[in-house]
Amino acid sequence: MRSEPSGFAAAFSPDGKTLALSTRRISFVDVETGTRHDGGHTSMITSARFTADGKYVLTTSTDGTFRQWNPATGKQVRPLKLPAGVSQVLAVSADDATVAGKHEEEGIVLWDRDSAEVKATFGKDEGQPVSAAFSPAGDLLATAGPDAIRVWDTSELKIRQSWKYEQTDHGPVDNIHLQFGEIAFVGDGPQLAAAFPAKYRIAVYNMQQDSPERILVGARSLFWSPFALSPDGSALAYAGGDRVALWNPKTGRDGVPMQGRFSSITSIAYSADGKLVAAGGQEMISQHESKNVIRVWSSATGRELLELNGHHEWIHCLAFSPSGEKLVSGSQDATLLVWGIQEARSTVAKESNEE
Numbered sequence: 001m002r003s004e005p006s007g008f009a010a011a012f013s014p015d016g017k018t019l020a021l022s023t024r025r026i027s028f029v030d031v032e033t034g035t036r037h038d039g040g041h042t043s044m045i046t047s048a049r050f051t052a053d054g055k056y057v058l059t060t061s062t063d064g065t066f067r068q069w070n071p072a073t074g075k076q077v078r079p080l081k082l083p084a085g086v087s088q089v090l091a092v093s094a095d096d097a098t099v100a101g102k103h104e105e106e107g108i109v110l111w112d113r114d115s116a117e118v119k120a121t122f123g124k125d126e127g128q129p130v131s132a133a134f135s136p137a138g139d140l141l142a143t144a145g146p147d148a149i150r151v152w153d154t155s156e157l158k159i160r161q162s163w164k165y166e167q168t169d170h171g172p173v174d175n176i177h178l179q180f181g182e183i184a185f186v187g188d189g190p191q192l193a194a195a196f197p198a199k200y201r202i203a204v205y206n207m208q209q210d211s212p213e214r215i216l217v218g219a220r221s222l223f224w225s226p227f228a229l230s231p232d233g234s235a236l237a238y239a240g241g242d243r244v245a246l247w248n249p250k251t252g253r254d255g256v257p258m259q260g261r262f263s264s265i266t267s268i269a270y271s272a273d274g275k276l277v278a279a280g281g282q283e284m285i286s287q288h289e290s291k292n293v294i295r296v297w298s299s300a301t302g303r304e305l306l307e308l309n310g311h312h313e314w315i316h317c318l319a320f321s322p323s324g325e326k327l328v329s330g331s332q333d334a335t336l337l338v339w340g341i342q343e344a345r346s347t348v349a350k351e352s353n354e355e
Helices: 175-179 342-354
Strands: 009-012 018-022 026-030 036-038 045-050 057-061 066-070 075-079 086-092 098-103 107-112 118-122 131-134 140-144 148-153 158-164 183-186 191-196 201-206 214-217 227-229 236-240 243-247 264-270 276-286 289-298 304-309 315-320 326-331 336-340
Touching (some): 009 045, 009 315, 086 107, 098 131, 107 140, 131 183, 140 183, 140 191, 148 191, 191 227, 227 264, 236 276, 243 276, 264 315, 276 315, 276 342, 289 315, 304 342
Parallel strands (some): 086 131
Antiparallel strands (some): 009 018, 026 036, 045 057, 098 107, 140 148, 183 191, 201 214, 227 236, 236 243, 264 276, 289 304, 315 326, 326 336
């Protein structure tokens, strides 16, 4: 299956029948037939996600627009208005009701997704954020700016916690590198994780502490320090040097390392039930030759279950179907591949029965 241009984000619909892939355009692919409908932004798409009911896809882009799509037709349902002065959408709450965006003069704006009615404006004096994430309950908003990470109470509009970068040993973070990083809350607890690709670090913060709880050393790649959180928040999979490592945010202990080494890791994903971990990256075959490969492991044992080969350039995104029986990968080689991984599912099920 070919999809142009290269993929940077992918998500399955809740029923697993439709795949949304985003780059500068949004593509909706019928997983069984390969039929594709395309839409488009004029600049890079920064996020693509299905609404909670699975009926629509919401996309944000560096072109400053926020769009809602019908995945069955590939057409934009209706334009989603942005409040005056908002230049970029940063995050959407888990219930799809509230949007956070960047205002060039007023800082951060929260508004109602459907009506575009402004709910709050705050953070004018705290610098322009370049990345943000809502907590699962929507009561907190974490923002990453040029000088610090801040966690805001979305009701009281006050800073609940903040961490200056000088405190974390990864130094100043410029907007170009941070734009490619991620920030996310870890489960329902007091932790959040942030990637700093320029320094090859993933910092894990605890709301109850004034300095990072842990600094995880990431992969040696210019624009990526990929990580993925298990659905229950009990494990964080990250690019630990030349292999994928697991860390338990609740206990602070390292998990079992995943078998197999990479020269560079560019994407990581967890299955919906947390039993499988997948990663895409490059592996050196010889001093002058490398291959792009995807590996799938049992998260419980670290055992490698599958090695998938088919891409010829960087693998930018991975996503499991809700059932965990399919894995999609998007690459800089302009291909979108859907893999059947039932063999891995069966092996994990067998391991569980033997315990």
